[in-house]
Amino acid sequence: MTSTKRDAGNGVDPRIAGGELIIDLDALKANYRALAQASHPARTAGVVKANAYGLGSDVVVPALLSEGCRDFFVAMPEEGLIVRQYADDARIFVLAGLVSEDVARLYAALDLTPVLNSLEDVAIWSDFCATIGEQRPCALHVDTGMTRLGLTVPEALALAENESRRGALNIVLVMSHLACADEPEHPLNQRQLESFQRVRDAFPHIDSSLASSAGIFLGDDFHQSLTRPGIALYIGLPDAASQKPVVTLKARVVQVRAASAGEGVSYGSAVLVRDSILAVASVGYADGYLRAGSGAGVPLRGVEAAGGGGFLHGRHVPVVGRVTMDLTIFDVTDVGVDRVQVGDQIELIGENIPIERVAKAAGTIPYEILTSLGSRYHRRIIGAA
Structure with a gap:
């Protein structure tokens, strides 16, 4: 069962606020439907880290749930706790990984799924699950070219071949992240896809995810079984000039x-x-x-x-x-x-x-503009929850 809590505003009096931030849930849901259609037959998650890119998890998560979204990605455990208040039956993946068994206990208590980013994470989660006598779900993040978080491809393949280590984990998702998805002709896209397919083949019958927003439009091979759009939910699809802004x-x-x-x-x-x-x-x-x-x-x-x-x-x-x-x-x-x-x-x-124009004028990207919006605006929600 899914909760439908919804905050109609942020408590800032519109008569005295310096500005107004209007969030159109109908536009948000239309974006999700378009992304889900572009991703089909893969399922489509919602990336709601950084308080749903600054727009508020309290309104964004229920709207996405109403469109059938049941997989969410956040950066930090405290973000996952907020999402869980509105999504009783969703899978909530936390990208930050683990630092200790105490943190692992926190994930389990909040019913959050950790994304394991290193062999150290793998060991912490394996030991924790052995301690409680329950193989709780986790995701495995593999670095295929971002050089940021994730097991190396050889580490992931070695884990797949080690039956005892692999058997100690309940891996429900194997994922990676594209470094240059917004440059469709960049050769790294294909190299990352090929590396990821090697890992995916080593973990059969498990969900796989490679494409975030821009990656969805690189082609069907990039979709895997789960896409995870973020910024496209909030600013719309590429070249959709007629689309109403969120x-x-x-x-x-x-x-x-x-x-x-x-x-x-x-x-x-x-x-x-x-x-x-x-x-x-x-x-x-x-x-x-x-x-x-x-x-x-x-x-x-x-x-x-x-x-x-x-x-x-x-x-x-x-x-x-x-x-x-x-x-x-x-x-x-x-x-x-x-x-x-x-x-x-x-x-x-x-x-x-358009937010793209605002970002260009400031020498940045729409992500930074959205996630920087402050709390002094009166927030007004329009459209159906």
Whole structure:
């Protein structure tokens, strides 16, 4: 049986919040269905680490459960504990691995499935299961080219051949992670697939997983029996320009002021090149609106010349000067005199400002933008749970 707990918001009063974070569950569920269809006949898991990429496990997990998702991946045990509150009957895999038998006991008590990332992890889990007299499930992570976590391919093959060591484990999933899946022509993709297939063949009749979001679109061979999309759940599929965004982020205008050409704006005093109308919005890097997205002409820039920007009353409005901790200044001159008022909301992420554009302006990726979003926004949930 599955719980359906759901938080309608985060308790921040919308009348005084500096911004609003809108999460569209219908869009999220549509993304999951599209990814599941692309993965078929493999099953599709949901990666909900980092508090469901910053959107809230409390709302994301029940939505995915309603679409039939029964496998979840988190990074840390405490994240798994939160997911378990909403998913009584799901498999919850924890990617962090083990550090001691005490941690192994914690996994068992919370009904979480550890991902074993080393021979040390294998030994800890084997010894723990022997101590309690029960072979509890685990996943085996193999490094096929990421050079991060995981047993080496030779270590995994040796484990498969050692009947006593292998027999001490209840391995329910063999997995690896692609290093260059977002570059379809990269030769490492095929090399990793070939290495993983060797390991998979050594562990027959066990679920296998290789593809995360981008890997799903490399072809059927990469799907194995379980795909595990993460970022694609939250920002949509590649080249799906017409897709409705899951996340809309808006910031409240707290002051509108006129400034003359030649005046300096914000820290570092970026010089205006024209007479301007400026809107000061209640958002900054303390809210996850990254300082690296500061406006053009600022010394810290050098990745994307135009810097960041928002959307207001049908017009793009660029960031002026440096993004500060709590405030960001936008040039709203082209919106029109007297059209911008205190209390207006500038769209920072949404249909008119794709998150990919926001990330590019800050010299980063959508993952960092989502997981950086702070707690001072009023969170509003729309769509069916």
